[in-house]
Amino acid sequence: MKAVTWQGRRDVRVDDVPDPRIEEPTDAVIRITSTGLCGSDLHLYEVLTPFMTPGDVLGHEPIGIVEETGSEVPNLRPGDRVVVPFQIACGHCFMCSAGLMTQCETTQVTGEGMGAALFGYTRLYGAVPGAQAEYLRVPQAHYGPIKVPEGPSDDRFVYLSDVLPTAWQALEYAAVPHGGTLAVLGLGPIGDMACRLARARGAERVFGVDLVPERLARAARRGVETYDLRAFDDEKELVRAIHDETGGRGPDAVIDAVGTEAHGSAAAKLAQTATGLLPRKIAAPLAERFAVDRLSALHLAIDLVRRGGTISLSGVYGGMADPLPLLTLFDKQVQLRMGQANVRRWTDQILPYLTDEDPLGVEDFATHRLPLSEAPHAYDMFQHKQDGAVKILLKP
Numbered sequence: 001m002k003a004v005t006w007q008g009r010r011d012v013r014v015d016d017v018p019d020p021r022i023e024e025p026t027d028a029v030i031r032i033t034s035t036g037l038c039g040s041d042l043h044l045y046e047v048l049t050p051f052m053t054p055g056d057v058l059g060h061e062p063i064g065i066v067e068e069t070g071s072e073v074p075n076l077r078p079g080d081r082v083v084v085p086f087q088i089a090c091g092h093c094f095m096c097s098a099g100l101m102t103q104c105e106t107t108q109v110t111g112e113g114m115g116a117a118l119f120g121y122t123r124l125y126g127a128v129p130g131a132q133a134e135y136l137r138v139p140q141a142h143y144g145p146i147k148v149p150e151g152p153s154d155d156r157f158v159y160l161s162d163v164l165p166t167a168w169q170a171l172e173y174a175a176v177p178h179g180g181t182l183a184v185l186g187l188g189p190i191g192d193m194a195c196r197l198a199r200a201r202g203a204e205r206v207f208g209v210d211l212v213p214e215r216l217a218r219a220a221r222r223g224v225e226t227y228d229l230r231a232f233d234d235e236k237e238l239v240r241a242i243h244d245e246t247g248g249r250g251p252d253a254v255i256d257a258v259g260t261e262a263h264g265s266a267a268a269k270l271a272q273t274a275t276g277l278l279p280r281k282i283a284a285p286l287a288e289r290f291a292v293d294r295l296s297a298l299h300l301a302i303d304l305v306r307r308g309g310t311i312s313l314s315g316v317y318g319g320m321a322d323p324l325p326l327l328t329l330f331d332k333q334v335q336l337r338m339g340q341a342n343v344r345r346w347t348d349q350i351l352p353y354l355t356d357e358d359p360l361g362v363e364d365f366a367t368h369r370l371p372l373s374e375a376p377h378a379y380d381m382f383q384h385k386q387d388g389a390v391k392i393l394l395k396p
Contacts, residue, residue: 026139101116254311310336370392
C-alpha cells in the first residue's frame with residue numbers, strides 16, 4: 001500500500017509499505033478514506049526528529065471503512081464507517097475507567113516512561129504505524145473506533161479523531177464559567193476549534209491571539225475578538241490591551257494551543273535546529289532535556305489570566321529545561337491543567353454538535369483537501385503557513 005513515511009528532517013515521502021494485517025484478536029484493519037495533517041505532525045517533521053526512525057509511517061487522524069476484524073472485536077463488522085482516535089486505549093484498565101485513556105495501562109510505553117501508545121508518532125509513544133496511508137491496523141479495536149453513520153461527508157466526523165476532543169478537553173480543563181471570558185493563544189486547528197466550541201457553549205467573549213493573518217481573519221469571522229501579536233511592541237502591551245477589555249483583571253481562563261514551536265525565540269529555534277542535525281543517539285537525550293521548548297506562549301498565558309483563573313495547556317511541550325515562574329503562579333493562585341486529549345471520554349458529548357446545522361463549521365473547517373500523493377507538498381505548505389493552510393485533509 002501507499003503510505004507517508006518519515007525519512008529525515010523535513011523529508012517525508014509517499015512510499016510502498018507492507019499492507020497491515022490482523023496480528024492480535026483485538027485488531028481491526030481499516031481502509032482509510034480521509035486522514036488529517038496535524039500540528040503535532042510538524043513536530044516530527046522538524047523538532048522531534050531524534051526520536052524518529054526512517055520509514056516510520058506518519059499520521060493519527062483517520063476516518064475509514066472496516067475491512068477486517070479480529071475474533072475479539074464483536075462490535076465492528078466489515079463495511080462499518082469509523083473514526084479512529086489518535087491514542088490506542090483498551091477501555092477497561094484502571095486509567096481508562098477513570099477517563100484517562102491517554103494513560104491506558106494496557107498500551108503504556110513503559111520502556112520510555114510514557115503514556116498510551118499513539119498512532120504515527122515517535123518511539124516515545126510506541127512508533128505504531130500511522131494513518132496517513134491507504135490502510136491502518138487498529139489495535140484495541142474492540143474499544144477505540146467510533147462508529148459514525150453513512151451519508152454525511154467524512155468532513156462531518158473526521159475531527160473526532162483528534163481536533164474536536166482535544167479542543168473540547170482544553171475547554172473543559174479551562175473551566176470557563178457560563179458568560180465568562182476566554183483567551184486562546186494560537187489559532188491553528190486546535191485553537192480555532194476551541195474558540196468555536198467556547199462560543200457555542202456560552203462564553204461571553206473569546207479573545208484569540210496569533211500572528212498569521214489568515215488564521216486571525218478566519219477566527220474573527222466566527223465572532224472571536226482577535227489580536228495580531230505582530231501589532232504590539234511587546235507581549236506586555238498585548239496583556240494590557242486584553243486586560244483593558246476585562247475590567248483590568250484578565251480573562252477567566254487562557255488556553256495555550258501553541259506548544260512546541262519556535263516563533264519569537266531565536267535561541268530556541270537555534271537549539272531545535274542544532275539537535276536536529278546531530279546523530280540521533282546524541283540528539284535524543286539533548287532534545288528531551290533542552291531543545292524543543294520555548295515557553296513564551298505559556299509565560300504570556302500566566303501574565304494574561306486573571307488572579308484565581310485557569311490555564312489549560314493543549315499545545316504539546318516536549319522538554320524540561322525552561323524554568324516556570326512558580327512564584328507568580330502561586331501568588332496569582334492560578335490553576336494549571338494539561339494533557340493529551342482522552343478522546344473516548346468526550347465523544348458522546350461532542351456528537352450532538354455534528355448535526356446538519358453544523359454549528360461548529362466542521363464541513364468547511366479544512367482549508368485544503370489533497371490526494372495522499374501530495375503529502376510532501378502538504379507538509380511543506382503547512383510548515384510554512386502558506387496559501388492560508390490551517391487544516392489539511394489527505395485523501396488516499
